[in-house]
Amino acid sequence: MAHSTLDISTPKSMDYQLTSTPTSADPQRLAGPTISSSASALKFMPAPMPLPSSELPTSNGTKAFNLLDLELIHHWSTKTYMTMSSRFASHVVWRDTIFAEALRHDFVLQSIIATSALHKATLLPKSSEAYAEYSKVALAYQDLALARFIPAVSKPSEENGIALFALSLFLTVWAFASRRLPEGLNNVRLELSHGDSPPGIFCAPHTPTAQFIEIVMIVRGVYAVIKETDKWLQGNIEELLRYPRNEELPQHSPDVLEAFDTLQRAVEDSQRLPVGDEGQILRELYLTQLQALRDISRCRTVVEWDGHIFSWIIMAPPAFINCLMQGQPMALAIFAYWAAILRCMDHHWWATGWPYILVADLVNVLDSTWDTVLDWPKKQVGLKFQSTPAFESRRLG
Secondary structure, eight states: OOOOOOEEOOOSSOOOEEEOOOOTTOGGGGOOOOOEEOSSOOBOOOOSSOOOGGGSOOTTSOOEEEHHHHHHHHHHHHTGGGGSOSOHHHHHIIIIIHHHHHTTBHHHHHHHHHHHHHHHHHTSOTTSHHHHHHHHHHHHHHHHHHHHHHHHHTSOOTTTHHHHHHHHHHHHHHHHHGGGSOTTOOOOOOOOTTSOOOOOOOSOTTSHHHHHHHHHHHHHHHHHHHHHHGGGOOGGGGGGGOOOOGGGSOOOOHHHHHHHHHHHHHHHOGGGSOSHHHHHHHHHHHHHHHHHHHHHGGGGGOGGGGGGGHHHHHSOOHHHHHHHHTTOHHHHHHHHHHHHHGGGGTTSTTTTTHHHHHHHHHHHHSOGGGTTTTHHHHHHHTSSOOOOHHHHHHHHO
């Protein structure tokens, strides 16, 4: 079906009509306008989906503008943009710079509407009709955005580089949040031409770990997009790429250092890895990833930099990702530590809940010989009671 477009210019008057919010009895009205740049007058055209009567041409030749779209764009511009990152300096980028790209690239506008709808859904009771409606809208706009994005991502350029980068970030949010959608709607998928070529996943299907591994592959696809578009990511958008300086992050507390030392002793334990050259190669790989996790996890106590924790999994070498996908116990144990550290992101609506779910699943996957190693992750997510000196003094007082 041919794609229609929404032509944008700077007209003397806004020539559109508003329609009401769709209901479950009127599912076809989930379609919204798409957008592209043009020098012609402002016209709202239908999206490439079946049209309800309210979006047919009116007597004066204009197209009706869906009120739900306007509601969701407003929600993005007043609320959702602030939830994308903890850094205040990045909020204006999400609100203004990314939205400016939405006026030039329809898949960015569709991504904004999808993300806003998903955000609104997660603020509502799952049993409510409104939750189901916003979730359906989110999925519909995700599909529209990806239909435009997938062909474009194979031809990155200066003209679309920022737009591709923006959607890759939206895609990550969708992937993390999709488990909160109703059954059947959490099917965000994307095959990127520059992604990894992974082996089979040996984790039990439909488990949280297996689902998260699929998300890992999406996130790594994001990294591929970033590498392709990096040379065009200049100006305000660079704020989203800024890394903290070493002096901006505090050193680990003694209990965290002790936990990492416990994990390192497990990696160095010759009985936990194969003998010979294979075991030595794996040990060096795991020690390298452990050190990277030590360094990156210092961001966990600085809210401004909490999102930096994702760089560990995004930039992990393919060899480690393969070990993770194959269910290698040591790789899963290291991943359990990262999952526990991910708790610093629990205040984000799109990431909340994952730390507990992942650690609980990994504890069940790994046998009892890993109990001591997994002690710290379990305490971090609340699977095991963690006493403190202050609590002990009150208990014994």
